[in-house]
Amino acid sequence: MHHPLTVVEDRSSFDVDDGTEGSATLSVSLILVPLAVATVAAVRGATASRDERGRVICQVQTRMRDEALLSAALRQTNAVVTADHQEIVASWDRVQATFQRGPDAVWSAHLTGDVDEQGAVDIVRAIDAEYGRQVQRAVLEQLRERAPAAGLRLESETVAEDASVRMVFAVEGRLS
């Protein structure tokens, strides 16, 4: 994987009289997307069609990849969920959603029942928001579990008003 980085070095006052060089520290800032998430954009628009029984089906492409997290997110929306590896079916009172994997392993939703295209997008957006919380929870658990083995010691953990979680790790491993 390539990470194009632009480096700007401000070397003002860097050359030292006695010929020794100043010590240098560098900071990298990154944005990372968990593999459970396909893209940053949550939900694209819906397309409507009819099945062989004449029912309207609204299809919505999602960014969700992880079956277990998607099932958990659906249960959080009070859906009755049945799942196998190829398909997840979620049922609410008047709407049913069938999720199927595309060739890129990303789930797309097919909604039937009392729902139009905008309603389908709204429902998938709500599921996506819950999915995001599930991913956040999984990432935080993974960090707490794996960080010590990578030489990182958790110094502090704070939750912001927007529910984002900030963790500060001291670098104590072999790479420090």
Added chain:
Amino acid sequence: MTEKPRIVLTVTSAGIVSAETKGLAGSGCLDYITILEDLLDARTIESAYTADYTRTNVNTQDLQEERNVERA
């Protein structure tokens, strides 16, 4: 005084992670791109790095370098 090496991570409720290394000597901070990707099962979609040289006693010589770094 040398800053203690740290990594600051923010995980949003949408599941997106931002990370910043602080106080890591030289280009050692670059190693943490791969470490964080492995740690988080994630891929980096944006990265930037800025030099933050610890200054000692000195001659003033304004010099700014810009270069592109491509990691394999």
